[in-house]
Amino acid sequence: MGQKGFTLWFTGMSGAGKTTLAQRIYEELKHKRGLKVELLDGDVVRTNLSKGLGFSKEDRDTNIRRIGFVCHLLTRNDVIAIAAAISPYEDVREEVREMIGRDRFVLVHVNAPLEVLIQRDVKGLYKKALAGEIKNFTGISDPYEPPRHPDVVVNTHEETIEESVAKIMRHLEERGLLTPVETGVPGV
Amino acid sequence: MGQKGFTLWFTGMSGAGKTTLAQRIYEELKHKRGLKVELLDGDVVRTNLSKGLGFSKEDRDTNIRRIGFVCHLLTRNDVIAIAAAISPYEDVREEVREMIGRDRFVLVHVNAPLEVLIQRDVKGLYKKALAGEIKNFTGISDPYEPPRHPDVVVNTHEETIEESVAKIMRHLEERGLLTPVETGVPGV
Numbered sequence: 001m002g003q004k005g006f007t008l009w010f011t012g013m014s015g016a017g018k019t020t021l022a023q024r025i026y027e028e029l030k031h032k033r034g035l036k037v038e039l040l041d042g043d044v045v046r047t048n049l050s051k052g053l054g055f056s057k058e059d060r061d062t063n064i065r066r067i068g069f070v071c072h073l074l075t076r077n078d079v080i081a082i083a084a085a086i087s088p089y090e091d092v093r094e095e096v097r098e099m100i101g102r103d104r105f106v107l108v109h110v111n112a113p114l115e116v117l118i119q120r121d122v123k124g125l126y127k128k129a130l131a132g133e134i135k136n137f138t139g140i141s142d143p144y145e146p147p148r149h150p151d152v153v154v155n156t157h158e159e160t161i162e163e164s165v166a167k168i169m170r171h172l173e174e175r176g177l178l179t180p181v182e183t184g185v186p187g188v
Numbered sequence: 189m190g191q192k193g194f195t196l197w198f199t200g201m202s203g204a205g206k207t208t209l210a211q212r213i214y215e216e217l218k219h220k221r222g223l224k225v226e227l228l229d230g231d232v233v234r235t236n237l238s239k240g241l242g243f244s245k246e247d248r249d250t251n252i253r254r255i256g257f258v259c260h261l262l263t264r265n266d267v268i269a270i271a272a273a274i275s276p277y278e279d280v281r282e283e284v285r286e287m288i289g290r291d292r293f294v295l296v297h298v299n300a301p302l303e304v305l306i307q308r309d310v311k312g313l314y315k316k317a318l319a320g321e322i323k324n325f326t327g328i329s330d331p332y333e334p335p336r337h338p339d340v341v342v343n344t345h346e347e348t349i350e351e352s353v354a355k356i357m358r359h360l361e362e363r364g365l366l367t368p369v370e371t372g373v374p375g376v
Binding site: 036038048049051052053062065066069070073074077078079 | 224226236237239240241250253254257258261262265266267
């Protein structure tokens with residue numbers, strides 16, 4: 001019995017697929033496996049943690065540290081925390097990894113080439129950013145530093161969502177953070 | 189087995205004894221009883237959650253909602269959250285109670301008359317506030333609304349710390365949030 005707490009942290013540019021993957025993994029862990037898990041993403045974070053913060057490096061760092069702190073509290077009490085945040089800067093991501101503990105932190109780089117993201121542009125944000133209507137837009141007018149030490153990289157322009165989810169779940173099992181589910185198939 | 193999560197929220201003016209009591213209860217639950225418990229107080233909150241917030245009603249409300257949100261996440265994952273914050277406004281305290289759920293929220297009013305607090309003045313803050321050197325100081329130049337529906341009131345000018353701690357622990361046991369500890373004395 002007794003689940004292990006850990007933090008599953010999705011980093012990547014807008015539109016890369018962080019939220020979609022975070023939600024899929026959340027559903028898998030929460031509803032299929034019945035584990036204690038919290039999803040810190042989008043509106044939840046904006047409403048409850050980041051209100052008043054902007055897009056300067058300092059404000060972005062404060063936001064990431066704050067989400068990291070909450071993940072830390074959950075993780076050390078054996079709850080699984082899933083965070084999806086652009087988190088463009090290497091130094092603060094690594095600071096969060098240290099705070100939570102390297103063995104309890106899983107960094108997933110949700111990757112796709114910028115041209116693919118500009119093509120997808122689900123929310124129309126890249127168009128506005130390219131037109132100069134949004135300042136400090138990651139990948140266009142603000143930097144995105146790809147993680148130097150990701151635990152998992154998912155290339156969402158080449159993999160289906162199912163493939164990416166499976167890759168992440170496999171990593172969590174191999175790390176001993178999740179117990180593999182019995183397949184129920186004899187001899188397998 | 190399986191502890192129940194709840195939030196123990198200390199409200200009261202500066203110097204009333206919130207931190208002292210919160211720490212004592214934290215020690216009791218964490219180290220004597222081996223429960224999962226987090227203490228959100230003072231520096232922890234200032235560093236990790238409230239950075240950049242001031243003392244306007246709006247900023248104070250944001251601070252309280254944010255602490256409340258973290259308590260909510262912990263509580264619903266069966267962790268005990270202890271918060272010590274002046275939290276001077278009735279409406280936001282009640283909002284937090286609703287968010288967390290009335291049956292999982294315990295509001296402790298840490299009370300002492302203002303003249304006693306001015307006499308104690310451990311940090312020298314009342315002196316500065318009375319001299320006008322600190323603006324928006326609760327009880328002097330900013331309101332403190334005593335809770336209309338506290339679950340426990342401790343009068344720290346009339347009770348010892350041990351008495352206040354015992355009163356709070358008894359309430360938690362009577363509410364069924366904590367299991368009474370076996371005394372080990374036969375026949376008692």
